[in-house]
Amino acid sequence: xxxxxxxxxxxxGLVVLGAGLGIGQIAGAAMTGIxxxxxxxxxxxxxxxxxxxxxxxxxxxxxxxxxxxxxx
Amino acid sequence: MSSSASxxxxxxxxxxxxxxxxxxxxxxxxxxxxxGIPLLGDITVFGVDVGLTLHSLMLIIAAGIVFLLFGLMYxxxxxxxxxxxxxxxxVLVLFVRDEICINYMGESDGKRLAPFFLNxxxxxxxxxxxxxxxxxxxxxxxxxxxxxxxxxxxxxxIVGGIVKNGPVGFVQLFLPPGVPKPVYxxxxxxxLMGLFIKPFALTMRLFANMLGGHIVLFSLLGLIMTFGWxxxxxLGLALFVFFxxxxxxxxxxxxxxxxxxxxxxxxMHPSH
Numbered sequence: 080x081x082x083x084x085x086x087x088x089x090x091x092g093l094v095v096l097g098a099g100l101g102i103g104q105i106a107g108a109a110m111t112g113i114x115x116x117x118x119x120x121x122x123x124x125x126x127x128x129x130x131x132x133x134x135x136x137x138x139x140x141x142x143x144x145x146x147x148x149x150x151x
Numbered sequence: 152m153s154s155s156a157s158x159x160x161x162x163x164x165x166x167x168x169x170x171x172x173x174x175x176x177x178x179x180x181x182x183x184x185x186x187g188i189p190l191l192g193d194i195t196v197f198g199v200d201v202g203l204t205l206h207s208l209m210l211i212i213a214a215g216i217v218f219l220l221f222g223l224m225y226x227x228x229x230x231x232x233x234x235x236x237x238x239x240x241x242v243l244v245l246f247v248r249d250e251i252c253i254n255y256m257g258e259s260d261g262k263r264l265a266p267f268f269l270n271x272x273x274x275x276x277x278x279x280x281x282x283x284x285x286x287x288x289x290x291x292x293x294x295x296x297x298x299x300x301x302x303x304x305x306x307x308x309i310v311g312g313i314v315k316n317g318p319v320g321f322v323q324l325f326l327p328p329g330v331p332k333p334v335y336x337x338x339x340x341x342x343l344m345g346l347f348i349k350p351f352a353l354t355m356r357l358f359a360n361m362l363g364g365h366i367v368l369f370s371l372l373g374l375i376m377t378f379g380w381x382x383x384x385x386l387g388l389a390l391f392v393f394f395x396x397x398x399x400x401x402x403x404x405x406x407x408x409x410x411x412x413x414x415x416x417x418x419m420h421p422s423h
Contacts, residue, residue: 132406136356143359 087148094145098138105130166373173369174292174362177205182286209290213277220273247272251409255416264415267307271300272408279361279400283393291403292361294354301350304411308346312418324421349414353407360403364396 109127113120179189190203224236233241247269253261275291282289290296312321325342326335371389375382 128402129406129409132356132402135360136352139359139363140352140355142363143355 084149087145091142091145094138094141101134102131166376169373170369174365180205205288206290206293209288216277217273251412255412268408268412271411272404275407276404289361289365291357292365294358297354297358301353305350307415308418311415315419353410357403357407364399368392
């Protein structure tokens with residue numbers, strides 16, 4: 080189990096854990112904001128997409144590292 | 152398709168070859184199942200390999216499509232509201248100019264540098280969308296392409312910082328005020344690294360988003376290769392991932408342009 084492909088798969092799972100938690104919090108906060116003030120929903124939606132893309136960037140970078148470790 | 156259904160035992164190898172073949176750079180273009188166009192790949196000018204490969208051809212085709220859109224299909228009619236392609240292009244151009252350029256770089260610089268960021272936006276958008284058409288390949292799923300684009304952003308950051316603030320002011324951008332002098336020894340290298348990490352994050356974000364999306368799509372289609380007729384419902388999942396990829400194409404183009412504008416704006420008009 081402690082070979083490179085096994086650890087790479089575990090690492091990819093951890094990356095998904097971190098990204099899911101982070102983006103879930105962003106989406107939850109965005110929904111709270113929209114429910115409190117529906118007039119600002121456009122701005123909140125834009126800010127949510129930007130935040131989610133930034134976090135996803137880091138997560139994808141680590142996923143690419145795991146893919147490279149899988150191939151070794 | 153029916154021949155690979157009988158090779159279920161070797162399905163794994165076929166699927167990974169199928170995925171890799173559709174995503175990496177190649178020396179020939181296969182637009183349709185039976186047609187293969189070899190590209191001249193071995194031209195070396197002064198030791199630099201300037202041969203044509205699949206993704207370079209996709210870059211050229213994307214530039215050609217942008218020229219076509221703005222040169223030929225855009226009809227300037229004064230006195231009447233624009234319709235059709237003209238309307239769509241005007242909406243996108245005004246969106247990039249007002250929400251992205253002027254927002255992050257002020258009124259005068261924003262209007263002056265708007266063509267630069269419009270270039271980024273439309274090139275990345277067209278390349279992302281071309282990757283979803285079976286005829287073409289995804290050029291932005293190649294790290295060299297995205298690295299080239301973010302090196303242009305890095306150059307603009309450095310040149311813009313030096314032109315706007317002078318050489319001394321440029322170095323002072325990395326020495327934030329209000330900090331005791333000995334801390335500068337640690338802070339200056341960290342700020343300098345921050346200058347280079349921002350475009351690196353830009354390239355990894357765009358590259359990994361496009362590559363990951365296409366790997367998922369081709370993996371789902373590879374289920375049909377492995378299981379034969381039983382794997383046909385995976386087409387529904389693949390269709391859903393395809394629409395998600397469409398949304399991600401637009402979002403990634405917007406994020407790339409917006410972050411480029413934010414970085415260049417922070418260098419040209421520092422807030423601290």
